[in-house]
Amino acid sequence: MTRALRFGLVAIAVAALITFPYWSAGWESSRFATTVLRDVLVFAIFALSLDLLIGRAGMPSLGHAAFFGAGAYAAGIASQRLGTDQLPITMGAAILVATALALIIGALVVRSEGIFFLMLTLALAQIVFAIAFQWTSVTGGSNGLSGVGRPVIGGLDLTAADRMYVLVAVVFIAVALLLSRIVGSPYGRALVGVRENERRMRALGYDTTRLRLSAFVLAGAIAGVAGALSAYSLRFVSAQDVGIATSVRGFVMVLIGGAGSLFGPVLGAAVVMYIERVLSSAIPVAETVLGLVFVAFVLLARQGIVGVGLAAWARVRR
């Protein structure tokens, strides 16, 4: 496939994704599909950010929801307390708070590895959850934060469902492009080096602690963006956004789709959201199905859907 052809196909796919609410308008279920796809993309951003840690840097975080939730609360609280829905302000608040929190938690966890890293991230995220749950005057506690405003950019109001969708789709594309760029950069290569052999990386002259911390903070900031988009989309922030269920959901998305590939986490987000949102109304045991699917992938296909697909493709070509 030539470069031009590939670029053309990607451009068409991107355009189709962004304009989905318009060309699907004739469908009976267009509104529902747009909502589901919007939420898939929000979680795809979240899963992509988590995969930078799991799939690239080899840092399996079970507390990534802390940054998603921090972004969601920051955007929601900024919108309510500052009385403005200007996107740069509320989104800026989300990124700022998520980044700061990732710096604090990151500084505490980046020196640990494997199962210890997993448990530490989980424990610290639970502390964040406890704060969100109990600091009722700021976060709304167990009631959550309702009535979050949809964003505006200058005079452009994004309240309408189709516009909200377009915002999410555009941010998703931007994040995907950014991450694909990062993965191929000297920085992305260095993260893989840290994952594969941190000792050798140190002996080569890499400050591996700083590399791991920077990846953790970068992933946290992007998760904060996803959180803000979730708050705008649902007009609501729940303590669950910071909770373990959200962390696990991101983890499952990455593993089902395939860690270490940009397409995998996106596919994983789609599969999980489809089971949760579409299948759950058709069959009563959808959550169980999700659990079984996850177990099946952990036992039989560690590389996720993308890994299985690549292996099958390699076999066909041979």
Add this chain to the structure above:
Amino acid sequence: MGEGAALIEIRDLVRTFGGVRALDGVSIAVAAGERRAVIGPNGAGKTTLINVITGEIPPTAGVVRIAGEDVTMLRPWQRARKGLARMYQRNELFPPLAARDNVALALAVKAGPYRPLERVPSTQPRAADALLERVGLAGREGIPARELSHGERRQLELAVALAQAPRVLLLDEPTAGMSPAETARITELIASLDRGLTMLIVEHDMDVVFRLADRIAVLHEGRVIADGPAADVRGDVRVNEVYLGKAVATA
């Protein structure tokens, strides 16, 4: 001792593990361009010495200097930036990455890793391939490190260290686990490296030591019991007693 000229100098180094003094007041100075071997029986503290020089193990007491600068408090990655490269006794590579990409990671460190939006320089693969050819791995550039033979992985280990363009190369048993043919090959390879490159070699195989080293320090129970030109150490009676054994003494 001529400290001013020493590229690597360790002074009164002590390292204890529990009650064991692995290094018990070791002082060695390696001049620029010198090829120095450190020999000694198992448990003499040789690998500990290398690990203390690179900073992977902090010393209990003593000083490590690189080109006169005290680096005792610096971390391993900072010492690497001062020109220290190392070949591990047990290969420390990036198993799933191609041989070329293993070397490329070492090449990339100079420009710094914090360039998330830049592309990898297009000259990098060629530079990596040139180094692989230098160590005899031409034609194996695209093979993942884990699929290389043990001997090839040792060669790759050397290429990775050379890619750092070091001032000092620390070789921890470069021929460990190799067949006689592989040993001969890597020994000649190391011997053929730039004479300006300072080396500190820890090695068991005495043929390798005498082929490579200008000077030899003998470590025994954490102390230096002899240190001098290779020929002198070979004739040293005490060295023969503790280490080289009768075979060499009568040779």
